[in-house]
Amino acid sequence: MGEGVGTVEPKKRKLKLPEGGFRLSYGGVLKEIEVAYEECGAELSENNAVYILHALTGDAHVAGMRPGEDSPSGWWEGMVGPGRAIDTNRFHVICANVLGGCSGTTGPMSTNPDTGKPYGSDFPRYSFDDAVDVFRMLLRELGVKKLAALIGGSYGGIQAVNWATRFPDDMEKLILVATSASLNTQALAFDVMGKNSITENPLWKGGDYYLEGDGKGPKNGLASARQLAHISYLSREHLQDKFERRLQDNFVNAPEAERKERDRLFKTYFQIESYLDYQAKKFVNRFDANSYLHIVSSMDEADPAKEFGSLDAAMARVSAKTLVVSYGGDVLFPVWQSLEMVSAMEKAGGDVSYCHLDYGVGHDGFLTHIDELSKLVGGFLCGRTVKTMKWQERLYRNVTRMIKEGSRVLDIGCGDGSLLNVLRSVKGVKGDGIEIDVEKFEEALADGHNVLYDDVDDGGIDTVPDGRYDTAIVSDTLQEVKNPRGLLHEALRVADEAIVTFPNFAAYRIRLTLGFTGRLPVSKQLPFQWYDTPNIHCITLKDFRALCKAEGIEILETRAESRHPAGKLMLALGLKNLGASKIIARIGKAKK
Numbered sequence: 272m273g274e275g276v277g278t279v280e281p282k283k284r285k286l287k288l289p290e291g292g293f294r295l296s297y298g299g300v301l302k303e304i305e306v307a308y309e310e311c312g313a314e315l316s317e318n319n320a321v322y323i324l325h326a327l328t329g330d331a332h333v334a335g336m337r338p339g340e341d342s343p344s345g346w347w348e349g350m351v352g353p354g355r356a357i358d359t360n361r362f363h364v365i366c367a368n369v370l371g372g373c374s375g376t377t378g379p380m381s382t383n384p385d386t387g388k389p390y391g392s393d394f395p396r397y398s399f400d401d402a403v404d405v406f407r408m409l410l411r412e413l414g415v416k417k418l419a420a421l422i423g424g425s426y427g428g429i430q431a432v433n434w435a436t437r438f439p440d441d442m443e444k445l446i447l448v449a450t451s452a453s454l455n456t457q458a459l460a461f462d463v464m465g466k467n468s469i470t471e472n473p474l475w476k477g478g479d480y481y482l483e484g485d486g487k488g489p490k491n492g493l494a495s496a497r498q499l500a501h502i503s504y505l506s507r508e509h510l511q512d513k514f515e516r517r518l519q520d521n522f523v524n525a526p527e528a529e530r531k532e533r534d535r536l537f538k539t540y541f542q543i544e545s546y547l548d549y550q551a552k553k554f555v556n557r558f559d560a561n562s563y564l565h566i567v568s569s570m571d572e573a574d575p576a577k578e579f580g581s582l583d584a585a586m587a588r589v590s591a592k593t594l595v596v597s598y599g600g601d602v603l604f605p606v607w608q609s610l611e612m613v614s615a616m617e618k619a620g621g622d623v624s625y626c627h628l629d630y631g632v633g634h635d636g637f638l639t640h641i642d643e644l645s646k647l648v649g650g651f652l653c654g655r656t657v658k659t660m661k662w663q664e665r666l667y668r669n670v671t672r673m674i675k676e677g678s679r680v681l682d683i684g685c686g687d688g689s690l691l692n693v694l695r696s697v698k699g700v701k702g703d704g705i706e707i708d709v710e711k712f713e714e715a716l717a718d719g720h721n722v723l724y725d726d727v728d729d730g731g732i733d734t735v736p737d738g739r740y741d742t743a744i745v746s747d748t749l750q751e752v753k754n755p756r757g758l759l760h761e762a763l764r765v766a767d768e769a770i771v772t773f774p775n776f777a778a779y780r781i782r783l784t785l786g787f788t789g790r791l792p793v794s795k796q797l798p799f800q801w802y803d804t805p806n807i808h809c810i811t812l813k814d815f816r817a818l819c820k821a822e823g824i825e826i827l828e829t830r831a832e833s834r835h836p837a838g839k840l841m842l843a844l845g846l847k848n849l850g851a852s853k854i855i856a857r858i859g860k861a862k863k
Contacts, residue, residue, distance in 0.1 A: 275343045275352045276311040276359050279335035283307050283375055286408050293405075299395025302384050306409050307331050307375020308367035311351070312359030318443075320415045321362040321652075322406070323347070324427030326638070327500075327566060328558055330374035333366040334359075349641050356641075356649035362419060367409055369430075370402045371565035379561035380481065392478030394561065399433045399573040407438065417441060420652055421591070424448035424637045425604065426566070429573050432612070436575045436588045445591040446648060449598050449637040451608035452582055453574040458603045461503050462567050465496035469560050478561050493560045494551035501550050506600025506633030514543040586612055587619035594651045594716075596644060598636045599629025613723070614734040624651070625734065626712055626724045643709055650717030657718045659696045667693045669830040669855045670744065673770050674698050678741040681705065681765060683727055683758070684748035688715030703740075705732065728752045732761045740766040749773045751805045756822055759858070768827065768859045775851045777811035778833070779841065782849075812848040819858060828857040 285305045286293075292302040309331045313319055323333050325346070334345035334352055351357045351364055368376040371394070379394040386393070410418075421442040423431030428450020435445050454462070469475055472492030480488040502510075522540040525533075538544065575585035593616065597609035606627060616623040626647055630640040637644060664671070667690050674680060677699045682691050685704025688711075694700035703721040706712045715722045725733055727748070743766035749755045750773050762769035774797055784792035793800060812831070819826050831851030833839050841850025 275345075275348060276335040278338055278340075279309050279311050279332070279345075280338065281307060281309055281331065281375065284409060284412065286405070286412065293401075295395050295401045296398040297396040299397070301377065301395065304370070304377045304405060304408075305375070305381070306367050306370075306377075306405065307372075308365060308409060309333065309335075310363065310365050310413075311335055312362050312364045315363040315414065317416070318419055319361065319363050320410070320418050321357055321364050321420045321422065322410065322415075322418050322442075323351070323357070323364060323366045324406075324421070324423035324430045325366060325369070326424055327426035327570070328554070328563070329427070330372070331366045331368045333364065346638065347641075350645055350648065356645040356647075356652070357422070358649070358653060361653065365410070365413070365415070367406060369566060370397060370405045371562055371569065373559035373562040376405075378559070379478065379565060380559050389481040391481050391561065394478075394565065397565065397569060399430055399569050400437070402569060403430055403434045403437070406434075407441070418443065420444040420446060422446040422448070422648075423450060425450055425634065426570055428604075429453065429570060432575060432585075433573060435591055435593075436579065436585045439588050439590040442591045444652065445589065445593040446596075446651065447593065447609075447612070448596045448644065449601055449604050449634055451604045452576065452585065452612055454571060454603075455605070455608060458503070459571055461499060461603070462571050465499050466564055466567060468492045468495035468499070469564060475560065478564075480560075489560045490555045493555050493558065493563060496563060497551045497554040497558075498547040501547060503602045504633060504635045506602070506631060508600060509632045510543065512631075514541070514546065517542045519545050582611060583615045583618055586615035586621070589616060589621060592622040593624070594647065595623065595625045596637070596647060597625075597627045598632075598634060599627065600631060600633040601636075603634050610734055614736075617734050617739065618736045620739075622721060624716055624721045624723065626709065626716075626722070628709065643713070646713045647716060650713055653717075654719050655717050657692050657695075659693050663689060663693050664697060669832060670694075670746070670770055670772065671697050672830075673828065673855070673857045674700060674742060677701075679739070680742050680744060681735065681740040682744045682746065683732070683762060684746060684751075685711075685715055685720070685722065687711045688718045688720050688722070690744065690746060691715065691720050692718055705735075727758055727761070729754055729757065731757065732765060735765045737764055738767065741768070742766050743769040745769060745771045747772055747774070750808045750810050753807070755808060755810075756818065759819075759822065759824060763824065763858070763860050768857060770855065770857050771815075772853060772855045773810050773815070774806070775812055775831075775848065775854050776809040777813065777848045778852045779838065779849050780835065780852065812851060812854050815854065815856065823861045825859050825861040826856055827859050830855040 283305055292300040294300050329346055332345055333347050336343050353360045368374040371378045373380050379390045383390045421431050428447045432452045469489050469492040472489035475489035519540045519542055576582040579585040595609050595613050597606045613625040628643050630636045680700050680702040682704045685706050691702040694702050704715050705723050705725045707726050712722050743762035745762055752758050781792050831842050831847040832853040833850050838850040
C-alpha cells in the first residue's frame with residue numbers, strides 16, 4: 272500500500288468575490304468567504320489535480336497527519352497516499368470544507384462582517400449550486416483549470432453529481448461512491464427528524480445560541496440527530512450481528528443510585544444504547560448544530576432531475592468517464608438509486624462503469640471497508656498498460672473474425688477483459704463488459720474498459736438500453752445461467768447481433784469418456800468435477816439450433832473448434848456436432 276502522505280498543513284483562503292459579494296441561490300449575500308482546505312501529493316500541474324468531496328459531517332483532512340500528530344488521522348487515509356488508489360506520487364489531491372461548515376470554511380459560527388458577531392440565525396440559506404460554486408472559485412484561484420478526477424462519496428457524491436451535470440467540462444473522470452443524484456423519501460425522513468430534534472430544542476434559540484456564551488447550545492438535539500443518522504449508516508444485519516440484545520458489561524455491578532437514575536430517564540443498559548451515546552458525545556464535541564442544519568438542508572433540496580427536467584436529462588449532461596459504486600445494505604443510498612444514474616447515463620451513450628460491493632455493513636462501508644473499493648478506484652484512475660499476446664489472439668480468432676472493424680461491442684460475462692483487450696487491439700473495438708465477479712471486474716476496469724456489475728443468471732441486463740451495441744458477446748456463459756433463453760433474447764435486445772460460444776457436450780471425447788468410464792469428463796475444455804462445475808446446462812450444437820428455431824432466432828454463422836486431430840478430421844468431414852469441442856455462433860433476430 273505504501274506509506275502515507277505525512278504531515279499536511281491546513282490552509283485557509285479568502286476568496287476574491289464579485290463586487291457586492293457572493294449572491295446565493297435563495298437571495299442572500301455573503302460579503303466574505305474563507306475556505307479551509309488541504310493539499311497533498313505531487314506538485315500541481317495542468318492535468319493531475321484530484322478533488323475529493325467530503326461526506327456530510329466531514330472536513331478537509333482527507334489524509335495524513337495534522338501538525339503535532341504522530342499518527343495519520345485523515346478520514347480516507349487508506350485511500351490516499353503514495354502507491355495507494357489515489358496515488359499522491361501521481362496526483363495532486365485537494366479537499367476543502369464545505370460552505371456552511373464548522374471546520375474553517377465560512378459558516379454560521381463565522382464572524383458576520385456587518386455585526387462583528389457570529390452569524391447564527393443571520394447566516395443565509397444556500398444551495399448545492401452555491402457550495403459547488405465556492406469549490407470552483409477556490410480551484411480557479413489555485414490555478415486548476417480542469418480536474419483529472421472529481422470524487423465524492425455519500426453527501427459528497429450528491430455534490431459531485433451537481434458539479435458534473437452543471438459543469439461537465441470541469442473533470443476528465445468522475446467517481447461516485449455510495450451516493451445518488453438526490454435523496455430518496457426514507458433518507459429525507461431521517462433528515463426531517465434529525466433537524467426537528469435540533470430546532471425543537473429550547474437551547475437552539477432560533478440559531479442564536481452562540482450569543483449566550485455558556486457553550487451549551489442544543490447539544491442534546493444535535494446528539495439525537497447524530498444517533499438517528501448513525502442508525503442509517505449501518506445495515507440492519509450489521510447492527511444485529513454486532514450488538515444483538517447484549518447488555519453492557521457494567522450492568523451487573525452498576526450502583527443502585529445509577530440504576531434508579533437510568534430508570535427515571537428510561538435509559539437501558541443495552542450495548543446498542545451505549546454505542547449510540549458514545550457516537551453522539553464524540554460528534555457534539557466537534558460539530559456545530561447550525562452547520563448541521565444548513566448542510567443537511569442543502570442536501571435535502573438537491574435535485575438535478577428538477578433542475579434539468581428529468582434524471583435522464585441531468586445525467587445525459589455528464590461527459591466525464593464515470594465510475595459508480597454502491598454498497599449492499601445501504602439504507603441511505605440503496606442500489607436502485609445507483610442503477611438509476613447508471614441507466615440514465617447508458618441511455619445517453621455515456622462512458623460509465625458500475626460496481627456493487629457487499630461487506631454486510633451498509634453505507635459506512637465506503638469509509639470502513641475500502642480494500643475492494645481501493646482496487647476499483649486505483650484501476651479506474653491510473654489504469655495499466657495492456658499488451659495482448661499472440662496466443663490470446665489465436666484463442667479468440669474465430670470470435671474476432673465475426674466482429675466488424677470499429678464496432679460497438681458488449682461482452683456479457685467479460686471476466687478479466689481478455690477478449691475485450693484482443694478486440695481492441697485487433698479490430699479497434701470500443702468494447703464494454705458485464706461481470707459479477709468483483710476481482711475479474713477490477714482487472715477489466717483497470718484495462719480501461721467500461722464494466723457493468725450485473726447478474727445475468729436470470730437472463731436480465733438491468734441498465735443497458737435497447738440497441739446500444741452492434742454486437743453482444745455471450746462467451747462461455749450460456750451453459751452457466753439459469754435462463755439461457757432469456758439471456759439470448761437480452762443479448763439481441765441490446766445489440767443488433769450476438770456471438771455465442773459454448774462447450775459442445777456432444778463432442779466425441781465427451782461421449783467416449785462417458786461411455787467407457789461411466790463418468791463425466793474433466794479436461795481443459797471442461798476443467799471441473801461434476802459437483803463444483805458452474806455448468807448447469809449441457810448444450811450441444813443440435814440443441815442450440817433447435818432452441819434458436821423455437822425462439823425465433825436466426826443463426827447467421829457457426830464455427831466449430833477442436834484442438835485434437837480426430838476432432839479436426841470430423842470437422843473437415845462436416846461432422847460438427849461430433850467433432851467440435853467448442854461452438855461459436857453468430858445470431859440475429861429472425862426476419863419476419
